[in-house]
Amino acid sequence: MNPRLPILIVGGVILAGVFISTHRDMIENPPQTPREACGQIMDGNYCRAAVAFNEMRQERRPQVAAVPSRPDDRRTPGVIDSRITQANISRTICNPDFIKARTPPPSWTAATTRRMADVLYPDQNPDNLVLDQLVPIALGGAPKDQRNLWLQSWAGEQNGEKKDGLETLLNRMVCSGQLTLAAAQQAVALDWIGSYDHAMTPQNLARFGLPQRWASAPKIRQQAMQQQVVLPASEPQEPVVLQAEIEPEAQGYEVPAIPIN
Known part of the structure; x- marks a missing residue:
């Protein structure tokens, strides 16, 4: 031997x-x-x-998933961590280490995506979907509360990358003092697409060193050219009542049971 x-x-x-x-x-x-x-x-x-x-x-492209571009507000009203406030953003959402520590592990994200896809969109390929926190972790959203989770399409006009870009911009605006935390949370929870069109101007992207490919469409851009602070939507709407996370922080990252109704 x-x-x-x-x-x-x-x-x-x-x-x-x-x-x-x-x-x-x-x-x-x-x-x-x-x-x-x-x-x-x-x-x-x-x-x-x-x-x-x-x-x-291999000349393959991501397929557009046949899922809504906005979440169902009855299932996903948006959930925040009430411990994250305007007073402590420098220690929380403006600290990359804090965001990294709050981000669920990839295995949990993958398993939750599959579970939700099986229940909500059984005819869709999970590889074309991305799990999203409606109120993102970078804006004080609850990482794993199912009331803050929904599935987006990776491809298409209103895709996951666009919302990620909006979340990054809003985080930079909050951390630089140009926008309050509450206003940013409302912007994504109320109408993330309308907020994207209003906020993602070339000027805002350049100011924070973000890719110009994220810029909103030209016709929207002309309306928002001089705008420095994001508006929640193109038309006045009632504020969203964001619920507070109820799960204790010590609880593990268990894949949630997704109700059908």
Whole structure:
């Protein structure tokens, strides 16, 4: 017998133990596809880029999922963490480490996406969907409360990347003092598409170093050219009553049971 074999076996057992201890979420919610496995082990951005590049090589493009571009406000009214206030934004949403710590693990996100897709959109491919927090973590939203979760299409006119861009801009505006936290939360909860059209001007994007590809359509841009503060919607509407997160922080990232009605 090779004298190194016992050492290799012991080393393998140790490495396996370390992997399990550092990836418990992956064990609890096993990946269903290589893409999910990559996202659970590495930075999800690298995995998405690799998948996109591979699809381009194979001349495939993301498909537009037949799902609403706005959430059902009865199912997803928006939920906030009441501990995050205007007074502590410098320690919370304006601190990248805080946002990273509040972000659920990729395995939970993938498993929740599959669960919601199976219940709400059984005829859609989950790979074409993205799980979104209506009020994002970067604006004090609850990370895993199902009243703050909905599924968006990755592709199409009103897609997940656009909402991510709006959330980034609003976070920068709040952290720079140009917008209050409450106003930003209302903007995404009330009408994220209308807020996108009003806020995503070339000037705002340039001011915060964000990609110009996120700019709103030209006809909307002309109306919002001089606007520096986002308006919740093109027409006056009643404020959204945002509910408070009720789950204790110590609770684990369990995949929620998604009600049909």
